[in-house]
Amino acid sequence: MSATSGLRLGIDLGGTKIEGTVIDAADQVCSQRRVDTPQGDYDATVAAVVDLVQALEQDVAVTGLPVGIGTPGSVDPRSGLLRNANSQCLNGRPLAVDLQSAIGRELRIANDADCLALSEALDGAGAGYASVFGVIMGTGVGGGVVIDGRLLTGCNGVAGEWGHIPLPWARAAEVRSAPRCWCGMDSCLETWLSGPAMTADHMRRGGHELSAHEIVERAEAGERLAGATLKAWLERVARALAMVINLLDPDVIVIGGGLSQIRWLYSEVPKVWAQHVFADQVDTPLCPAQHGAASGVRGAARLWPGA
Ligand SMILES: [Zn+2]
Missing domain, CATH: 3.30.420.40 (ATPase, nucleotide binding domain)
Structure with a gap:
């Protein structure tokens, strides 16, 4: 199976849990996993996200999937650094760049509430x-x-x-x-x-x-x-x-x-x-x-x- 099959991988980086899922072209869930968020440790958090991406890709036997990340706070459009996160070890860090280099591909990143709003607007309570x-x-x-x-x-x-x-x-x-x-x-x-x-x-x-x-x-x-x-x-x-x-x-x-x-x-x-x-x-x-x-x-x- 190739990455053009419509599969996409999402990660929700929360304060206590990191959720991951792979959905297909019809937005149906193909795999999901959840791990604890390393507390107060930026490098361990990046590593946990990378491990989760790899585990989810093994579940569906595809590599190179498009990856979207929901995080607390937001990426400063000028500096590229994460800011305003209540998981404060992420603030001032180039989270998107670090994850991109660790995962080896471009990814998209958005605020966690933005991700919720998008999901609900597309086919949830806001449809x-x-x-x-x-x-x-x-x-x-x-x-x-x-x-x-x-x-x-x-x-x-x-x-x-x-x-x-x-x-x-x-x-x-x-x-x-x-x-x-x-x-x-x-x-x-x-x-x-x-x-x-x-x-x-x-x-x-x-x-x-x-x-x-x-x-x-x-x-x-x-x-x-x-x-x-x-x-x-x-x-x-x-x-x-x-x-x-x-x-x-x-x-x-x-x-x-x-x-x-x-x-x-x-x-x-x-x-x-x-x-x-x-x-x-x-x-x-x-x-x-x-x-x-x-x-x-x-x-x-x-x-x-x-x-
Ligand atoms: Zn405040």
Whole structure:
């Protein structure tokens, strides 16, 4: 089999796991693998990606496949260095160049939320919509924009970087307790809306150190403090998405990442965001990612067109 068979290989380089997949010309999965991400070690991370590419190519008995990589952060279009990644050992490193030389071919690289948005826009929850805003909420927070099936990268390569703009319509108490973000700014959406942010907010209210999913479970069981933390989080998501609607007014908003499983998002956020959207009525659909955790890696593979 040759590399012109329409097979493409995608890698989703996450903070805890590296996912890999090979899809065929019809976008069906031929092979998939997952390994742990080496923590805080750039060279080991590059080596793990290279090993994963080789293992996936052995699975399908083809070499030289087109490779797409989804990463946190983005590649600076001028320097070629990765920046803005919450896996901070990647920042300031020429990740694309190093992977290209290790793998021995050109590859395409994009932000992980961009990959999710692309996957969902092409044949997921955003299929059939002209403009899609894709969100990842998990350990970090990010966003991506797809217009007419094409990823919007932007003049500076940061289109859709939703996680590092400040919480809008901040209350006085939120201004006083604005968390410092690892990026150096205060009150970034990532510091309010990520899983660790929900944990930190719960502790600020006097709660125990619980994961986001534990907080949601306790809220659903009727625990008052957990309920207050969840309600505040949903209200902040609503404000943050109202800002996106006011700026971009996408035809659909799709949420991926670990926190996308919180079902209250889809019932509660649309009740709140109308207060902040500059329109009499808000019709924007808000949907979970149809391809779930696989959406990022599918989008990475689809940075290359099929046959
Ligand atoms: Zn930030």
